[in-house]
Structures are given as structure tokens and as C-alpha cells.
Amino acid sequence: MLVQTILLISALALGAQPPLAAKQATPAGTKARKARAGVPAAPSGSGFKLKPGGGKVCFGCHADFEARLKKASVHTPVKSGDCTGCHNPHASEHPKLLAGTPQAICLDCHAAIVPASPRSAHKPVAEGRCVGCHDPHASEFKANLVKSGNDLCASCHKAIAEAAASARHKHHPVEKGCSICHDPHGSAAASSLLRKDVPALCLGCHKIDTPALARKHLDYPVKSTRCTTCHDPHGSNAQGMFLANVHPPVARGQCAMCHEPATSKTPFKTRQVGAELCRGCHSQKMSAMLEHSRVHQPVLEGACLACHGPHASKEKGLLKANGVVVCGACHADTIRRQEGSKTRHRPIAAGDCYRCHDPHAGDLPLLFVNPNGIELCGGCHDWQKHSTHPIGNKVKDPRNANLTLQCQSCHRAHGSEYKNMVPYANATTLCTSCHDKFKR
């Protein structure tokens, strides 16, 4: 009781108010803070009847702000000393005494910067991590960015940035700034944060009707086609800024091998439909696939373009994307299992599904490329170093008279919710599934 009384007197003496009182202090005259859909409104922070000079009261303790104010780009509220525009000087439920969630505070002034119905959204923006890119107080870079434009993008999009930097044929806008083509806050117009959809974006600079460019496209009316099915907009080592892997007829300029002539009324119509067109060149390979007892369903249906791009690709084999995306389009459950696994199996994480499975056809269940499971795993794992547990075609599985012990008797190749891709919570459960006399 004595302690409580002392604490109460101390609090009153220091002039502290309970947090509720602070929250209720909504002064008149501050601009209304409207809630955006799904985002709580930032509570007003002004109206604290600060001593003359506003934010200078804060700078008394936060002395480092003197230096920050000298930076090239200072956030307007900081410049005007309106610290309470974002912070509550007394108490807050949010970190750094912010007056609301970081996202709500930023959107309170910058609401228009994020499209209301985006076709593509930037992950940090969607997650409300504005400070991932912007310093809320001051920075040496435009728009309070924490790094200069392209360097900032490269800190996450490293692979694209490195490829662009080392490309023999560079795309000028990439060097000038990613934001020429991409809107980092989201795009209502296109995927991949593009400011306009392709080809409109490309045609903004490239005058496709000029004789030189028309000749390069063999007079095909490409202004309505998607440029990025052939060209890499971030630069390339191939002439014409082609994607790294080009379908040979495209590279040779033999568009008419697959399409009707450029002079036709329907120049992009293919000469044959579906897999029949592909068969013109790949007949041996396709026949060999169909000879197998198991054919992957898209192959059987002749849906080559379900996985491959017909013109060019960044991926080997003209795959539309890496295995995580291409295989995951149908086998989302398998990819999801891998992503949720405590231990990641590297080939799957890298989208290298083809190390174990033949994507076209085979004679083994699950289209495995090797009938011997131990050899298949042994391609990467030296199991004898890993374990001395007997496995192999001569070792019977005690749980099932028709099985022998293989790697997959204990591990799930696409992962599990437990460590080491084991389907049981602990080693005891795993071991006693066979050695049941040790069960307790």
C-alpha cells in the first residue's frame, strides 16, 4: 500500500498522465487523419502545447538531429520541427513512440502514392515497411531514400542488378534508374510494378515503325506483341538484347518456320497447332517421350507451351521460369511442402526439380530418373558418411513386407515439418516405427 501511494504521488508530481489520457488528446485544428481501407488511421500527434520552437524541445535531448537537418533531403515535418506529427512524446503502443502504425503514419500524408487497386504491389509497401527504403527523418538521397536509387533496388534484387551490370548490351534506362520503368510503390497498370504494360512501355522509347527496326523484326507487326518474350529489358550478352537462351529459329530470324509469312493477314498464326508444330523439329525427342510407359500429362496433352516459351528465355531449355514456378504451377502442394519444411532440400528450393524427375516421361513412378533410390540420393549425398544404418535392396523394411529400406524410408524428399525431412517429430518415434520393442 505504501509503495502504491508513493508511486501515485510521484506520478502526479512529474505531471505524467495515464496513457489513455494521452491517446484522447485530439486537438482541434490539426488536419483530419482519414483511415484507408484496412489501414488504421494514425492518431493525431499535435496539440501537446509544446514550448515555443516546437520540435526544438525534442532536439534538446535528441541532439543528433542537428546533423540530420543538414542532410540533402530532410522530411518536411522534421524540417518544420513537427516531431509530434509522427511521434507521441508521452506514450505509445507502437515502437519509437510512433503515434500509429508506421504504415498508417506514412499513408496519412502520402496516401496517393500507393495505387488503390494495384495490379502489382511491392512487397515492402504491401507490408508497410516504408522505412526499408526511406529514412523518415533525413537522408543524402532524393526522396529520403536510404541509398541512391539503383543501389537501393540492388540491395534486394541483387541477381538482376549484377546481370544488368555485367551485360555486354546494356539497356540505357536501367543505368539511368529502375524507376523509369518501374513504380516502386505499386502499379495499377501492369505486372512487375511496370508503369505501363508491355509493349506500350517499350514503345514509349522505341519507335517500332521505323524502317530499321521493322527490318530487324523481319517486317512482322510486332508493335502489338510482348517484347519481353524475346528481349531482356535489363540487358543481355546477346546481340539484340535477346534473353540468354534463344530458340534457334528465332536466333536465325526464321520466324516463318513457325508463323505465317509477315505479309499474311494473320502473320502470327502458327503454321500448325500445338505440339504438331513442335513435332516438325523435335519429332524424334517427342516420339521417344511417348514410348515411355509414363508420360507427364502436359506432354501427353501436347501442351509444350505450358512449360516452355517458344521464343527465348532466361532459363535453360527455354523454360518459362525456374522449376519452382513452372512445376509449381501445377504441383503447388509440393512446392508449399518444401517451403514449409524445417530442413530445405536444396534442389527443390533452387527449382532444380529435374535432378530427380524427368519432366517429360519415364518408366518409374513419380517420373524418377533413377530406379535406385539410394543411387538417386547418392548423386549428392554420401549416405555412408551420413549414417551406418543398413539400407539397400537386401534390407527388408520391418513395417512392410514388400518394401526394402531406402533413403525415403526415413526422409521425405520434399520436406516435412520436422528437422532433416523426417516425417516424425523426433528420433524416438522414427526409430521405434521399426524397432518397436523399444517403444515405451
Add this chain to the structure above:
Amino acid sequence: MTTLRPKLLLLGSLWLATPATTRAANFKHVGSIYADDKEGPLRAPEGVACDDKGALVVADTGNARLLTYGFRDGKATGGAPVRLPQATYPVRVQIDRKGNVLVLDRKTRKIVRVDGAGGYGGAIEVKGASGATPILPLAFKVDLADRLYVLDAGERRVLVLEPDGKVVREVALPRGEQEFTDVAVGPTGKLFAMDSTAARLWVADPAARSFQPVGESLKDRISFPTYVTSDGRGRLYVVDQHGNAIVALGEDGSFQGRELSMGWSDGSLYYPVQLCVNGEGLAFVADRNNNRVQVFSLSR
């Protein structure tokens, strides 16, 4: 011959008397078939068919043969092999009203008829189908009138055939990103097709020319459905091959329950492929990667 556990109760009469409810049946393991009549082990069986007279046929795919059993009073008997040069990659199997076995051979992509004595009864020759694309049967079912329902991957459709192969109806499947892996026919003549990619059921009424989706995608509850069959009483059973389970659905695509789980011991599944439910309330599952067929009683 078999290592079946004779635990079967008098389930037949109970099963027939119990009306379909929204609650799915519980799968209770009653036995497993591991071998043929000479104790030769099964290898990667991908098909199983049963009828109400006690016939049971297994497509012992890895051994390139069919195995014919009798299943009565909770016991499997027989297990005689049938080897046919016309069906060396048997996958899906069905038994018609006359006791013939219909087998889909994955390599030749033909549906082959095998008579009750194990003799070759010819391949089903499809007559009168529209379009020039060769017919690629991915899956099929047989109804009580011995009509065949063939899922044709070539033209993305289901062909309804008379027993002699004459096409009596074509039902179109959508030409989108769906990958259809099976077709089933319900007791009122409704057709069902399963899209593995979205784990979604599609349905066609008895006179419909095309399938329509029903319910919602069950991708959160079914990993990769590859087989669907009707229990003849308004419920569908789906084999979740990658999820190692059997899922019960209503004819409206509603989720009604999930049974069994991954494992190697009796009662667990490891990449199951086909399921057959008979009138006695027994379910036979071709448990491919466990090299066996498992028998479950369906209790409510």
C-alpha cells in the same frame, strides 16, 4: 498368399441400411494384400476394382499383370495372375456387370477387355467421336449399364460410350490451366471430373454438354487429387495421392472429411492411386508406393 487380417465384421447389411449423411465414413483397416497366389509380391500396384459379388482385381503395374482375387467374408482368396501382351502397363481397372475386367494400358493408351477366364476380349474401339485428334484415354469408369466414361486428354472431354465403343455423348472439359486426372459417374447419371491442379470438382448434369465447376478449390485440404469415385449413394471418394489420404466430398463439391495418413505400416498410405468401394461397405486402395492393396471397412 495374402496376409489379410480377417477382422471384417458384419458390415454389409449395416452399410446398405445406413443413409448417406454429411459425415464421412471412418476408414478402419481390415487387411492388406501383399502377394499373388504363389506368394509373389505385388509391385507398385496402380489399380484396383471390385464388385458386389466379391470379385477383386488388382492392376499389379510393376509386374505387368493383373491379379484376380475373390473377397468374401473378410478374406481374400486366389490371386491368380493374368498376363496379356495387350496390357503390359495396366493402370486403372474396372469390372463390368458381366464380370469382365476393363483395363487401361498406360503405354498403348487403350482400354482392353479381359473376360472372366482371363482371356483377351479385345480393345475398346471408339466409334463416332468428333474431331481428328487421336483419343488419349487418361482415365475411365464403367456404370451399371456397362457404359464407359472415358476422360480423353487429346480433346479435353469425357466420352460416353456404349459397351461396343459407340460414342453416345461428348462432354467438354474447359481448355484452361486445369489438369483433369479422373472422371466419375454418380447414381443419378451426373458426371464428375477432378482437376488436380486446383483440387476442384467439376460436374456435368446428365444432359449437359460441358462440365461446370462446383464448390471451391480444396487445395488447402487436398494436396493432389488424382482419382475420384462415387460410392453410389451420393458421396464421392477422392484419392489424394501426394497427401496420402482419402477425402470424402459431397456431389456439390463440399468437403466432408479426410481419412488416413502417410506411412508404411498397415493402415497408412504412401502414394495411393486408385480406390474401389463395394456395396458391402469395403474400400480397397491401390497403395502404390507401399507395394500393396489395403482393405478398409467404412463405418459411420
